[in-house]
Amino acid sequence: MREITLSQAVNEALAEEMRRDETVFIIGEDVAEAGTPFKVLSGLVEEFGTARVVDTPIAEPGFMGIAVGAAMTGSRPVVDLMFGDFIFLIMDQLCNQAAKTHYMSGGKLSVPLVLRTNLGATRRSAAQHSQSLHALVAHIPGLKVALPSSAYEAKGLMKTAIRDNNPVVIFEDKLMYQEKAGVPDEEYLIPFGVANVKREGTDITLIATSSMVQVAEKAAEILAAEGISAEVIDPRTIVPLDEAALIKSVKKTSRAIVIDEGHQSYGVTSEIASRLNEKAFYHLDAPVLRMGAMDVPVPFSPALEDLTVPTPEGVAANARKLVAGEMLDGEMIHAA
Amino acid sequence: MREITLSQAVNEALAEEMRRDETVFIIGEDVAEAGTPFKVLSGLVEEFGTARVVDTPIAEPGFMGIAVGAAMTGSRPVVDLMFGDFIFLIMDQLCNQAAKTHYMSGGKLSVPLVLRTNLGATRRSAAQHSQSLHALVAHIPGLKVALPSSAYEAKGLMKTAIRDNNPVVIFEDKLMYQEKAGVPDEEYLIPFGVANVKREGTDITLIATSSMVQVAEKAAEILAAEGISAEVIDPRTIVPLDEAALIKSVKKTSRAIVIDEGHQSYGVTSEIASRLNEKAFYHLDAPVLRMGAMDVPVPFSPALEDLTVPTPEGVAANARKLVAGEMLDGEMIHAA
Amino acid sequence: MSTSKTKNSAQASAKHNAEDFLRMYRQMVRIRTFEDNANQLYLSAKMPGLTHMYSGEEAVAVGICEALRVTDKITSTHRGHGHCVAKGAEFKEMFCELLGKEEGYCRGKGGSMHIADQSNGNLGANAIVGGSMGIATGAAFTAKLLGKDDVTVCFFGDGATAQGLMYEVMNMAALWNLPIIYACENNGYSEYTKTAEIAAGSITGRAEAFGIEAHTVDGQDVLAVNSLTEQLVERCRKGEGPFFMELMTYRYHGHHVGDINREYYRSKDEEKDWRENKDPITQFARHLTSEGIATEEELEAMQAEIKADATAAVEYALKAKYPDASEVDMHVYAA
Amino acid sequence: MSTSKTKNSAQASAKHNAEDFLRMYRQMVRIRTFEDNANQLYLSAKMPGLTHMYSGEEAVAVGICEALRVTDKITSTHRGHGHCVAKGAEFKEMFCELLGKEEGYCRGKGGSMHIADQSNGNLGANAIVGGSMGIATGAAFTAKLLGKDDVTVCFFGDGATAQGLMYEVMNMAALWNLPIIYACENNGYSEYTKTAEIAAGSITGRAEAFGIEAHTVDGQDVLAVNSLTEQLVERCRKGEGPFFMELMTYRYHGHHVGDINREYYRSKDEEKDWRENKDPITQFARHLTSEGIATEEELEAMQAEIKADATAAVEYALKAKYPDASEVDMHVYAA
Numbered sequence A, B: 001m002r003e004i005t006l007s008q009a010v011n012e013a014l015a016e017e018m019r020r021d022e023t024v025f026i027i028g029e030d031v032a033e034a035g036t037p038f039k040v041l042s043g044l045v046e047e048f049g050t051a052r053v054v055d056t057p058i059a060e061p062g063f064m065g066i067a068v069g070a071a072m073t074g075s076r077p078v079v080d081l082m083f084g085d086f087i088f089l090i091m092d093q094l095c096n097q098a099a100k101t102h103y104m105s106g107g108k109l110s111v112p113l114v115l116r117t118n119l120g121a122t123r124r125s126a127a128q129h130s131q132s133l134h135a136l137v138a139h140i141p142g143l144k145v146a147l148p149s150s151a152y153e154a155k156g157l158m159k160t161a162i163r164d165n166n167p168v169v170i171f172e173d174k175l176m177y178q179e180k181a182g183v184p185d186e187e188y189l190i191p192f193g194v195a196n197v198k199r200e201g202t203d204i205t206l207i208a209t210s211s212m213v214q215v216a217e218k219a220a221e222i223l224a225a226e227g228i229s230a231e232v233i234d235p236r237t238i239v240p241l242d243e244a245a246l247i248k249s250v251k252k253t254s255r256a257i258v259i260d261e262g263h264q265s266y267g268v269t270s271e272i273a274s275r276l277n278e279k280a281f282y283h284l285d286a287p288v289l290r291m292g293a294m295d296v297p298v299p300f301s302p303a304l305e306d307l308t309v310p311t312p313e314g315v316a317a318n319a320r321k322l323v324a325g326e327m328l329d330g331e332m333i334h335a336a
Numbered sequence C, D: 001m002s003t004s005k006t007k008n009s010a011q012a013s014a015k016h017n018a019e020d021f022l023r024m025y026r027q028m029v030r031i032r033t034f035e036d037n038a039n040q041l042y043l044s045a046k047m048p049g050l051t052h053m054y055s056g057e058e059a060v061a062v063g064i065c066e067a068l069r070v071t072d073k074i075t076s077t078h079r080g081h082g083h084c085v086a087k088g089a090e091f092k093e094m095f096c097e098l099l100g101k102e103e104g105y106c107r108g109k110g111g112s113m114h115i116a117d118q119s120n121g122n123l124g125a126n127a128i129v130g131g132s133m134g135i136a137t138g139a140a141f142t143a144k145l146l147g148k149d150d151v152t153v154c155f156f157g158d159g160a161t162a163q164g165l166m167y168e169v170m171n172m173a174a175l176w177n178l179p180i181i182y183a184c185e186n187n188g189y190s191e192y193t194k195t196a197e198i199a200a201g202s203i204t205g206r207a208e209a210f211g212i213e214a215h216t217v218d219g220q221d222v223l224a225v226n227s228l229t230e231q232l233v234e235r236c237r238k239g240e241g242p243f244f245m246e247l248m249t250y251r252y253h254g255h256h257v258g259d260i261n262r263e264y265y266r267s268k269d270e271e272k273d274w275r276e277n278k279d280p281i282t283q284f285a286r287h288l289t290s291e292g293i294a295t296e297e298e299l300e301a302m303q304a305e306i307k308a309d310a311t312a313a314v315e316y317a318l319k320a321k322y323p324d325a326s327e328v329d330m331h332v333y334a335a
């Protein structure tokens, strides 16, 4: 299979859907000639013109609101939000308007809209350009949330998102834009709510999202060398969440660690761990552990920033303890 | 002890702190002559004048931003946000600016600010005036989050919040404004991070926040009549969270339900349940259950709205099953 | 870009015929009658929650919506019953919505603050002040993108002009020549505060600074409002939008139905003056009779008929069924 | 409210003495030198992350900050090194911050986009475009509340005028007469887009619509900037604020240090024209020598001295220690 970057995968998904459906348009800052600062959209304005690849002023609440209204009236906007951190600026339009319109109108109006943004630290961009804020969005009913973990997922989930009749938020890992993965030439879609078992295993389940999937896979390698068999699962969408697949795995392995790059407290790992505890309690041999980013604003200094995000070594260390039955109440190795 | 309403308690706290410290001021919509639509601030403008009880235009991001800058330069603003749902409008100023300034400046600047707002459904106000959004704020490091469950708490926590050197968000239960509780004449403060055991018990722990504390207490009464002894704990602040007190209780009772009025998924109940599972795992006789509001926008119709929030009967029913050992993986009674 | 100007009805009447006039009158009376019934439902504790009365402002919604086609869009506000009626809604579904019944326009899930007859191009009342400004601008964006000549009117109050979102979307509407009319209903108050205390400078001047042509119009004069709107709508269809209108008007009731003792922020005399001397319905009735378009008796008969309609609709709604419990988690996601 | 007007240096020079002039010159050269070194650190892969160069805009920060006292406040932007130097910061702590070292102004936690010498009244660079407009207005609010006569200057770019927050806080600043100056650094671009494509109408007109006196000034003429600022600051201290300034300027580098191939959005000729014909430092040097305030040799000696300072500071910063791992969760909460 040919290999393309995550950037190219997103670009292809958009181009294919824009060709298929002329109501699809892209709106955001420097999306046209510049093709975004990450160059993800390069070439699209040349094919689709400035009427469908729309450069905006720096007014995130404004163009998000415009997208909501456009979606309600027959268009399918793909909003480009340059950094995930800017989601704080558009929360009202996203959560009070887009998420609730279908329900508040008794099903009469709908908002088929995609919000493309990103997550991920360790780019030395400091506290306002490094956050992973998907937990906030996942808390609001009416929104769907996709977290692609490779170019393959990025393309398939984006195409599904564009065809979905609801507001969908896709967080891409900004450190992964130049990473390649096998992506078929033929068209494919990845359904929402279907987790992906990245690696099978029997001793412990590592549930990991987005940027943390590779961390979990590396941890699984480390563990394999020690004779510990780790299963790695990527939920791919956290709303809807493929609870059944996660529970099934944990019932098999009896142990789990949930790994996600959002802040740990009141975050994604809490929800997933809670569901496992509720629904696989009697199968668990040890507490479900959570490993999120530290509960600190992301520091600029490389010496500090790298400490805030879970690492393969940290995951392996916790897994080792869990499997050995050495994890007592309250003991836990943090992220680093 | 004299009894006063939650409204009066907040009003007293503000008046006392404004007398004590002339850098404290109130800013928000219709806070002066009107004393807010809930009449919580009545009389304050008469005592402190319009320079310190400041009516603003309808510009939540703007006056929140002004409060952040005022706090950074020697004032202690108390921001009045009329409905908790409007927090979506000010997330950037709250989470990108207020929450991170101290850290990003290496401790050189600080933002001693209180954001007063509210939570709670069943007021027939529909999806944009009924949300309980405290989980979102709790996820962001740098913010503290207080959830008073009575007039007594409301006064003591507000005074502590005003003296705190960090941004503190206080969510009042808007259905409780006219409810009375005993409040001492003498000055008192309630420290952050200290949970309150509202009722002692031995069979099960009900951890409940804000509006759900009374629900838990009523459930405990129902259960008591059946010979089940429930302990009710109110964390009072969810950031910082008095984890030790919660764990201690659960180690005693071996069973727990966490009850909160925010949406259940990716919400407050998930975090608390996860911590109990992680740190009291070997003491648990049954899965920790979570009961949040349903994952739906709040419907207007009374026939639907009341179904979305946990009730004493629902809590009691789940508790009964847990205590009887009848709660199997995956079975659970929802909110209603 | 012109400076603000005030239009009056004289310029307008020529091209309207009696039928148009009587429909406008009927729509204004329907709004007033709807609100009187809604207020009564509140006072008699039959309506859940609170609601905001449009009474006094009828000429704004009617004058504007009568200049629109069904496929033209509007966005509405917390004070949205008037816009809803004016864009073509029926009493029965509206009262059902107000009472949280299944047959309401939103199946009872929206209530007063989210009411809308979606099939007539109403994109919804909105409980976030200023919250619909992006939505309206987006509807205009769709029209342009898909090559339709539909126009969108964004209704909002003077208080909403304080929200930054307005300036963000006006900038884009101006840059992209979108077919939208921003209609500021300046009723002198936002909640319990006078406009002068919350709005610095000039409201129309703010639109003009973005290169948007802005007009001030007497919002109590339905023909003036209608005539100006017709012109601007026509120009929008030709790609000459956006436009801004400031409509000077007044709400008779309190901010919401529960706002009874309001003398601390506005005087009874002021209220009386507007009701007695500037009522849009009375003024228009006078015009209709003096021009010989209708007799007083005809107008009274129309009022009585509307009143009876409303009473019947209220009775229907009171007896109508609530949505089934199973609806609570329906419509969170579209299929 | 006056309409926009352009000032020039002639009106200003009288009340300044040679010492003031030389300090302004020195500060401009210090900024340019700082940026040259920062760019070099990036190109040689010694600096983590990206950074935005202020080169070309020096007269704006210096002209304004030289009119301020230490207790006056400023808020800065992502392009914040210039403001930081101009408000009194030292090279050593600034380079340490850029490199994420413990001795940086923010202990390495902020980096280029959050740099600030807080003790000199700099409330911080900000990585959210427009994000500091509320903060600046709040600082002015404190001054008024506590009866101080401090003034705040809010720096932001032309691109930031698209953010609604600006209109919200200008409205309040105007209603409450706050001692604040909104200083719009119009360098013709926001990222890779020309200002004309993202700003409809008139930028100063937008402030004027809120009743705020607005001025346009040549941002390459340090004396013009300084003289206008002095007047406005004085009037702010007397309670006549707020004011708005649009400063016409240009950034020499790309949007950030990594924006190298930029001909698709602006021409090399345009860049060359600004560098050769409108450079603020060259122009001011010419003025200083022609007025006999300094000789070319003296200015060159000053430049050399500053260059040596910068080199020493860079070397120091490169060797300085990183914050200890234990710092990672320090300063999340203030004691």
Ligand SMILES: Cc1ncc(C[n+]2csc(CCOP(=O)(O)OP(=O)(O)O)c2C)c(N)n1
Pocket (backbone or CB within 6 Å): B029, B058, B060, B082, B086, B089, C078, C079, C127, C128, C129, C130, C156, C157, C158, C159, C160, C161, C185, C187, C189, C190, C191, C255
């Ligand atoms: C974002 C937001 N802030 C505050 C409110 C509370 N609120 C509801 S209506 C209103 C006043 C609106 O005034 P205006 O826009 O003039 O409309 P009017 O009520 O006069 O028709 C306020 C402050 C709200 N609903 N939404």
Ligand SMILES: Cc1ncc(C[n+]2csc(CCOP(=O)(O)OP(=O)(O)O)c2C)c(N)n1
Pocket (backbone or CB within 6 Å): A029, A058, A060, A082, A086, A089, D078, D079, D127, D128, D129, D130, D156, D157, D158, D159, D160, D161, D185, D187, D189, D190, D191, D255
């Ligand atoms: C809210 C927000 N949106 C977008 C960005 C990305 N961004 C950083 S700088 C910039 C351009 C700013 O232009 P301008 O305000 O003119 O300042 P300049 O860079 O020209 O000094 C953009 C879009 C951001 N940092 N914050």
Ligand SMILES: [Mg+2]
Pocket (backbone or CB within 6 Å): C157, C158, C159, C185, C186, C187, C188, C189, C190, C191
């Ligand atoms: Mg009004």
Ligand SMILES: [Mg+2]
Pocket (backbone or CB within 6 Å): D157, D158, D159, D185, D186, D187, D188, D189, D190, D191
């Ligand atoms: Mg610029």
